[in-house]
Amino acid sequence: MGKPLKVGIIGCGAIIAQYLANFRRLDAIELVAVADLDPSRAQAVADNYDGVRALTVDELIAADDVDLVLNLTIPAAHAQVALKAIAAGKSVYGEKPLAATTGEARQVLEAAAAAGVAVGCAPDTVLGTGIQTARKAIDDGLIGSPISATATMVTPGHERWHPNPDFYYQPGGGPLLDMGPYYVSALVTLLGPVVSVTGAASHTRTQRTIGSGPRKGEVIPVNMDSHVTGILVHANGALSTLVMSFDAVKTRSSNIEIHGERGSLVVPDPNHFDGDVELFTLGADSWTTLPVSAGYVDSGRGFGIADLAATPEGAEPRTGGRLAHHALEVMESVLESARSGSSVPIQSTASRPELVPLTASPDDARVQEVSA
Structure with missing residues (x-):
């Protein structure tokens, strides 16, 4: 110890x-x-x-x-x-x-x-102040009982900037398996485990042109779906809609939105550790930016390992293997559903990880835990 x-x-x-x-x-x-x-x-x-x-x-x-x-x-x-x-x-x-x-x-x-x-x-982005402040808002009942969520990631494709993008367009790649872990892990952290999924998928191009590096101009094949939509049914009854695309150009949708009976939350990009959380409550006139109230301040990659080190022996870490396994099964099952045309039950589960209290940056030697 x-x-x-x-x-x-x-x-x-x-x-x-x-x-x-x-x-x-x-x-x-x-x-x-x-x-x-x-x-x-x-x-x-x-x-x-x-x-x-x-x-x-x-x-x-x-x-x-x-x-x-x-x-x-x-x-x-x-x-x-x-x-x-x-x-x-x-x-x-x-x-x-x-x-x-x-x-x-x-x-x-x-x-x-x-x-x-x-x-x-990974991802341990869910431990930062962005996702955790949104999580605390849900726990505090600011939106009432959660009803639904949307998670959206749209880009025209990684070949525009990646010098060797081949694996993104082969089996095992694609927008869901590449970027989905951030979004699915965040949704489970916010709303709890998933019990079934329904998916659909497509692709608009059979080849891509590399846009940078020594292979610039080289054409590579596309052998998997590059636009995926999934509906996730959470154990608490909430429904999440997931859109992951390497085909579309741009979106004005929020990265993640959570909707409840008394309000809605805009959740920051789950690829990052921080960001503003916005709340619109029933009867309000405008969105309100919530003060940072939970999570590791100024965190980054590796904080998940520090969190694991502080986890009591025998307890599941917040970014533990069960969450990662559950997120992977959810993503695989969305793709399976897209192929079969039928909804797919999720066999695994993962407990909704405990909230991270607002914890100061380790660079601040004066105090570590700001509040419990």
């Missing part, structure tokens, strides 16, 4: 920079080792982070001073790396998704339960 959680990172690609920046701010985390299939990338991290050693993947998993493995490998390797770490007695925290398929994610959870270790998974 009171000691920092010692973390080893596997995968030193571009996303690691965001984690490293926040690890330096979090006393609950001590980075001790990094590994990558390209040893030079791991060494580059170690050279710029005091006290960190560059290891092979097997060495890191076997290291006695690593309590938790942060898995930043490609999605196809998430389950394999997680299962190796769990077999070595390590807790794991992964970038989204927890695994490439719901079946693989279930294997990770079962192995972790048998080994008595913890599992966490």
